[in-house]
Amino acid sequence: MKTLNKYLFNQSLIPFVLSVGVITTVLFLQFLIRAVDRFLGKGLDALTIFEYLYLNLAWIIALSVPMSLLISSVMTFGRMAQQNEITALKSAGVSLYNIIKPALWFGTFVAVGLCIFNNFILPEMNYNARLLARDIYKKKPELSIEPGYFVDMIPQYTMIVKEMDGKDFKDVKIFSKNKESEQITIYANAGSLSSNGNIITIDLMDGEIHEIDLSDYDYYRKIRFKTHQITISMDELMLNRTTESNRTDREMRVPQMINEIARNKLLISQIYERIDKVKAEIGITDPNINSLENIEKEVDKLKQSKVNANVRDEQYNENVPIPNIENKQYILSLTNNARQFKNEFTLIENYEKTNNKFKVEIHKKFTLAIACILFTLVGAPLGILVRSGGMTIASGLSIAFFLIYYILLIWGEQLADRNLLNPGLGSWLPNIILFVSGMIILKLSNKKN
Numbered sequence: 001m002k003t004l005n006k007y008l009f010n011q012s013l014i015p016f017v018l019s020v021g022v023i024t025t026v027l028f029l030q031f032l033i034r035a036v037d038r039f040l041g042k043g044l045d046a047l048t049i050f051e052y053l054y055l056n057l058a059w060i061i062a063l064s065v066p067m068s069l070l071i072s073s074v075m076t077f078g079r080m081a082q083q084n085e086i087t088a089l090k091s092a093g094v095s096l097y098n099i100i101k102p103a104l105w106f107g108t109f110v111a112v113g114l115c116i117f118n119n120f121i122l123p124e125m126n127y128n129a130r131l132l133a134r135d136i137y138k139k140k141p142e143l144s145i146e147p148g149y150f151v152d153m154i155p156q157y158t159m160i161v162k163e164m165d166g167k168d169f170k171d172v173k174i175f176s177k178n179k180e181s182e183q184i185t186i187y188a189n190a191g192s193l194s195s196n197g198n199i200i201t202i203d204l205m206d207g208e209i210h211e212i213d214l215s216d217y218d219y220y221r222k223i224r225f226k227t228h229q230i231t232i233s234m235d236e237l238m239l240n241r242t243t244e245s246n247r248t249d250r251e252m253r254v255p256q257m258i259n260e261i262a263r264n265k266l267l268i269s270q271i272y273e274r275i276d277k278v279k280a281e282i283g284i285t286d287p288n289i290n291s292l293e294n295i296e297k298e299v300d301k302l303k304q305s306k307v308n309a310n311v312r313d314e315q316y317n318e319n320v321p322i323p324n325i326e327n328k329q330y331i332l333s334l335t336n337n338a339r340q341f342k343n344e345f346t347l348i349e350n351y352e353k354t355n356n357k358f359k360v361e362i363h364k365k366f367t368l369a370i371a372c373i374l375f376t377l378v379g380a381p382l383g384i385l386v387r388s389g390g391m392t393i394a395s396g397l398s399i400a401f402f403l404i405y406y407i408l409l410i411w412g413e414q415l416a417d418r419n420l421l422n423p424g425l426g427s428w429l430p431n432i433i434l435f436v437s438g439m440i441i442l443k444l445s446n447k448k449n
Helices: 002-039 046-055 057-082 085-091 096-137 234-241 254-282 292-316 325-386 391-417 423-448
Strands: 157-165 168-176 182-196 199-213 216-233
Touching (some): 002 057, 096 423, 168 325, 199 325, 216 325
Antiparallel strands (some): 168 182, 199 216
């Protein structure tokens, strides 16, 4: 049995190495075609270009390794089934489960290596790739914005956009970083990004600016605009982007993301403290009223109560001035508070979405590694069923399975990012489906052979 295990292990190794080489090359060439325009006209030396391509090789390897295991498993066991090696082994009393066991151990070995790679090497290479991209961008200054992620590199603001097409974006929210004296929140339906020399300009269209004095919530100002412009000095931007705190989720290790989640939770708790303080000041004491919808209903009740009281005073006291200035100021104050509540809950929602992104990325560092074992579990019996070790069939079936898996992975990630699905469930659901599929195919191949 030891000799058999060694033979089957070696049979899995060579197709895997070849598959990694082929798939990595294909994905790398696709990336190179997309990246060519970043180098043109910037006078970069060959060493810089080579370094940039090398650093981006990390995420390509993270994708190619699981897919290579699937292809190599289908090819290896397909060839063995075609040459009746599987039939001979089963006739000798070796069960199908013992036949594929060495392949599963090989997949486990690769999974452990990929898990280490995803948590220690991949984040650093992604981070260094972005730092190098920053230096390349100096040749033609631009601001890197990724939809759904907070952009923290702007000196005075934190920005998040929902959609982006080139330099044009939609549904943008900008929050001021000054949390001591006043808070400024900017909403815009659309915007664009442009650069001129050492200045980056963000042009916003069709939006509102909300300003509130954090020491006196009665001071609230709302400005509607058709166009609004924010200018950023490239010197300040570059200085800010080099700091460690500006890493994205794909550039962090698990402990770093856990710390970021804890920090965001602390910020959320501070926002809730501000909300509770204002609720107490305006007379909302029920602790169960803690959602924006319920708070807005209570504020409307307080407004209506003051209006009704004013009507009664006017009916029974002819000396009451009309309109009652004091009551109007009270209602205006409640209106300002309601707007601030909305801004605060919008900020909470964005922090929660950011935390979900971190949680999804934490799970992904392990789900993609475990997928290596599951792809082996699927690929080995699938190869036995098709009885062909040809590259065409192996690649076709493997690509189909991998595409389905990747689509489910992206779908689960997007639902989790939008807080519509638990991040753990969204990340592990593709693996659960892959495991069930592998067990079904394994039983079918066992019956057929």
